[in-house]
């Protein structure tokens with residue numbers, strides 16, 4: 001049976017925040033796109049993801065007309081606390097670099113984008129199967145099977161692979177035309193949602209001789225927290241009491257006590273650093289996790305994806321307005337400039353805050369020296385603040 005042919009200008013593979021944001025920005029300029037996504041809308045909306053948005057990400061959501069719910073339902077954070085040796089040290093973003101971040105879960109970013117695309121009549125197809133991309137150097141096409149079983153051939157001028165860390169699209173770039181950069185870490189995060197009040201106004205990134213812990217938040221009554229664990233850890237071996245005992249041994253002390261409560265959800269998050277470069281091959285552009293992943297310690301994953309999309313949108317918009325591919329040709333190098341800054345920052349935060357395997361006395365004392373050199377210097381704190389709140393985009 002012949003495939004049902006659908007034509008669009010930009011075919012976007014992946015309907016997470018990156019794909020939907022690109023589709024939205026293009027639509028505002030009258031550029032058509034079709035988004036195909038393997039998961040159902042409900043499945044994406046129910047996945048627990050990280051929660052920190054840079055000011056640039058917030059501006060794009062608000063000024064880009066997606067939603068201002070981040071300003072009403074999100075929480076502005078003007079700093080974080082670095083805790084080590086039993087003491088907390090505030091990194092005051094507002095004072096150091098004049099910026100803030102927002103605590104607003106990625107899940108809500110997705111919900112806002114999905115609702116906006118739906119309200120604007122965007123062509124977003126969830127729950128498709130068998131996606132395959134063809135003819136990257138001719139007339140690019142995406143083949144897929146729609147949720148009702150129709151076999152579709154989507155013809156487009158460009159294809160964007162925004163299909164996440166297990167990207168199908170990135171594998172379509174021949175080996176001779178791409179390079180992979182990898183770094184594995186010998187630990188993972190044990191993440192929980194707990195029913196408890198907030199323990200602190202701001203996020204706490206804690207280094208301790210028993211390992212790293214991060215105290216984040218979700219609402220007045222539900223909190224998000226993580227502790228460093230072995231990548232092979234099984235959540236079934238962890239009772240609530242064992243989980244709280246672990247957190248206590250890493251963050252409590254000197255008058256600070258974590259507020260505890262029933263654990264609602266527990267997962268082990270494995271992480272690694274990864275980049276595929278370049279981020280363009282002929283008519284295919286990669287964006288977000290499809291091209292790079294970072295460990296979550298720098299809170300950069302979603303922000304990097306949105307930054308890619310902003311730069312890619314500028315290139316596509318310029319192409320459709322002027323016919324020139326000059327800005328599209330610079331997409332990969334402009335995006336990678338930020339990607340590598342974020343790779344470094346995420347690696348640095350991870351190595352500075354986690355306890356390495358088999359750490360000896362020297363490793364431990366050196367790490368405290370590093371942490372002290374950051375918190376005791378305005379320059380050190382400002383470097384962290386600038387990176388955490390987000391750099392300006394490369395021209």
Ligand code: PHB
Nearest residue numbers: 050051216296297298299
């Ligand atoms: C989160 O709230 O889930 C969160 C916050 C900061 C991070 C990572 C995750 O660095």
